[in-house]
Amino acid sequence: MGTAAETPFPNQPPPYADRNLYTDDVALKDALVREGGAWAENAIGEWGATLGTAAVLALGDTANRHPPELATHDARGERIDEVRFHPAWHELMRLATSAGVHCLPWNDARPGAQVARGAMVHLHAQVENGTQCPLTMTYASVPVLRRAAAAFPQLERDWLPKILARDYDARAVPVAAKRSALIGMGMTERQGGSDVRSNRTRAVRAEDGAVRLNGHKWFFSAPQCDAHLVLAQDDAGLGCFLLPRVLPDGGKNAIRINRLKDKLGNRSNASAEVEFDAALAWPIGDGGRGIATILEMVQHTRLDCVLATAGMMRAALARAIHHARHRVAFGRTLATQPLMLEVLADIALESEAATALALRLARAYDAPEGHPERALARLVTPAAKYWVCKRGPALAAEAMEALGGNGYVEESGLPRLYREMPVNSIWEGSGNVMCLDVVRAARREPDGVAALAALLDEARNVNSVYDAFVAALLRELAALADETAVARRIAQGIATAVAASLLLRNAPAPVADAYCATRLAPVAFGGGAFGAMPLRGGDAAPIVARALPD
Numbered sequence: 001m002g003t004a005a006e007t008p009f010p011n012q013p014p015p016y017a018d019r020n021l022y023t024d025d026v027a028l029k030d031a032l033v034r035e036g037g038a039w040a041e042n043a044i045g046e047w048g049a050t051l052g053t054a055a056v057l058a059l060g061d062t063a064n065r066h067p068p069e070l071a072t073h074d075a076r077g078e079r080i081d082e083v084r085f086h087p088a089w090h091e092l093m094r095l096a097t098s099a100g101v102h103c104l105p106w107n108d109a110r111p112g113a114q115v116a117r118g119a120m121v122h123l124h125a126q127v128e129n130g131t132q133c134p135l136t137m138t139y140a141s142v143p144v145l146r147r148a149a150a151a152f153p154q155l156e157r158d159w160l161p162k163i164l165a166r167d168y169d170a171r172a173v174p175v176a177a178k179r180s181a182l183i184g185m186g187m188t189e190r191q192g193g194s195d196v197r198s199n200r201t202r203a204v205r206a207e208d209g210a211v212r213l214n215g216h217k218w219f220f221s222a223p224q225c226d227a228h229l230v231l232a233q234d235d236a237g238l239g240c241f242l243l244p245r246v247l248p249d250g251g252k253n254a255i256r257i258n259r260l261k262d263k264l265g266n267r268s269n270a271s272a273e274v275e276f277d278a279a280l281a282w283p284i285g286d287g288g289r290g291i292a293t294i295l296e297m298v299q300h301t302r303l304d305c306v307l308a309t310a311g312m313m314r315a316a317l318a319r320a321i322h323h324a325r326h327r328v329a330f331g332r333t334l335a336t337q338p339l340m341l342e343v344l345a346d347i348a349l350e351s352e353a354a355t356a357l358a359l360r361l362a363r364a365y366d367a368p369e370g371h372p373e374r375a376l377a378r379l380v381t382p383a384a385k386y387w388v389c390k391r392g393p394a395l396a397a398e399a400m401e402a403l404g405g406n407g408y409v410e411e412s413g414l415p416r417l418y419r420e421m422p423v424n425s426i427w428e429g430s431g432n433v434m435c436l437d438v439v440r441a442a443r444r445e446p447d448g449v450a451a452l453a454a455l456l457d458e459a460r461n462v463n464s465v466y467d468a469f470v471a472a473l474l475r476e477l478a479a480l481a482d483e484t485a486v487a488r489r490i491a492q493g494i495a496t497a498v499a500a501s502l503l504l505r506n507a508p509a510p511v512a513d514a515y516c517a518t519r520l521a522p523v524a525f526g527g528g529a530f531g532a533m534p535l536r537g538g539d540a541a542p543i544v545a546r547a548l549p550d
């Protein structure tokens with residue numbers, strides 16, 4: 001690593017590159033080992049090294065500077081509905097699929113496999129987020145497709161082996177002729193996204209148990225995927241269907257891409273508006289149970305929103321500390337100025353808490369059905385999705401500011417992280433919808449509350465602020481009425497309490513105590529800005545030192 005003195009112009013920090021993103025990150029390493037993924041450390045270390053190279057960081061930048069283009073027709077006026085990507089996108093997809101980011105836990109039954117993959121997602125998020133969309137959806141589709149395979153043998157024969165392959169094959173050919181396959185998800189329509197019961201797309205029974213779909217999807221990300229799981233109405237109600245991009249005979253399925261969205265961020269990824277004109281699809285799961293069927297996929301994508309946001313927080317934090325250690329102002333490096341130290345330490349707390357929470361949550365997905373961990377996941381997933389994703393944009397803005405004017409300029413990487421953050425809060429269930437889900441789960445599923453209470457109990461009697469916070473939270477959960485106005489507070493309370501319990505049991509005391517003092521104490525979050533709650537002077541330095549090696 002260079003120093004400020006070695007750069008051609010004094011006082012401009014060297015680029016943040018050619019570092020191992022995994023071995024640099026004590027919080028991630030600790031969480032991986034603690035939650036059962038130690039056996040994957042070598043592979044994850046390699047993934048962190050690959051992602052941290054200047055060459056791969058540049059791929060992330062290039063893929064976003066050259067967003068995908070839609071080609072609706074060929075030279076003869078025939079519809080082709082093709083999305084064309086920059087080679088940087090394809091290279092990132094190739095790297096991620098060969099690392100197994102889309103499939104690791106489904107191919108490896110070892111305990112901790114979800115945690116290992118979670119660490120990989122966390123690291124990938126630090127480099128490029130558009131590619132995460134099809135990778136996440138593909139990962140999340142597997143439990144649904146496996147469950148449906150008994151009634152639809154084609155899934156086991158043609159689809160699952162290709163989905164689980166550590167390979168990338170972007171060709172638009174029938175799945176039987178592919179080396180690998182990607183899966184997307186189509187629920188949101190113009191008249192409603194959160195309320196998918198309002199879906200109007202119609203499924204009409206057709207030949208050989210298939211259906212023909214007529215209608216549209218208003219958001220249909222990664223339309224280049226080999227198939228999408230979509231919701232549509234049939235005589236039984238709202239059902240779930242597997243909609244292939246290419247027909248088994250090699251013909252194009254009747255999916256018209258009207259346009260690609262012009263988005264705030266996530267620009268490397270194509271998010272389309274599509275229409276179905278008697279498009280062929282196959283029913284998945286029980287008739288009329290489409291929401292219940294696809295919900296399992298949605299829950300896994302929500303886990304990825306938490307993991308990816310924690311990863312982006314880490315990326316923003318590391319760049320801010322790196323800059324502050326090299327930049328001198330008023331005669332001292334920024335990192336030694338007490339107020340900057342408070343800000344960096346506060347960001348580091350948020351980042352470490354998000355990482356600990358995300359990997360603990362991933363562990364809950366390793367448990368078999370019926371295990372209390374699954375009830376815990378049901379309650380904590382929407383809470384963590386709400387809170388971690390809500391903190392992301394504020395953290396990215398603060399980290400950007402730590403770089404001063406350089407932070408506002410694209411080459412620093414901070415503007416892309418900043419633009420990227422809000423989408424994880426919006427898609428896969430926006431903030432309010434997540435909080436309402438938390439309240440619903442807390443009221444209807446006592447097993448989840450019991451599992452939460454047991455987890456929180458493990459950290460009792462160490463920190464009085466934590467003990468008081470947890471007692472009040474559990475009291476409120478036990479008496480939860482049908483009062484949705486408190487839902488945000490409840491969701492935040494669950495997410496911060498779980499994060500605090502993990503830090504109290506596992507992180508050094510300055511980290512855990514400062515987190516409790518600034519997040520759980522009655523006066524916490526005064527004004528909401530990072531660094532506004534002094535961490536009691538000397539406590540800030542070890543927090544920042546822990547966050548990034550010099």
Ligand SMILES: Cc1cc2nc3c(=O)[nH]c(=O)nc-3n(C[C@H](O)[C@H](O)[C@H](O)COP(=O)(O)OP(=O)(O)OC[C@H]3O[C@@H](n4cnc5c(N)ncnc54)[C@H](O)[C@@H]3O)c2cc1C
Binds near residue numbers: 219430433434
């Ligand atoms: C980049 C991008 C890509 C996407 N890709 C896909 C995709 O591939 N497939 C797909 O199906 N969808 C996709 N979406 C859609 C996304 O999942 C929806 O936008 C999201 O679920 C919200 O739905 P909506 O836009 O209809 O908003 P609405 O449902 O209208 O909600 C608007 C706001 O109201 C709030 N709200 C809703 N109900 C309540 C309530 N009862 N009480 C209080 N507040 C409430 C919500 O939290 C939200 O903040 C994508 C979205 C984006 C931005």
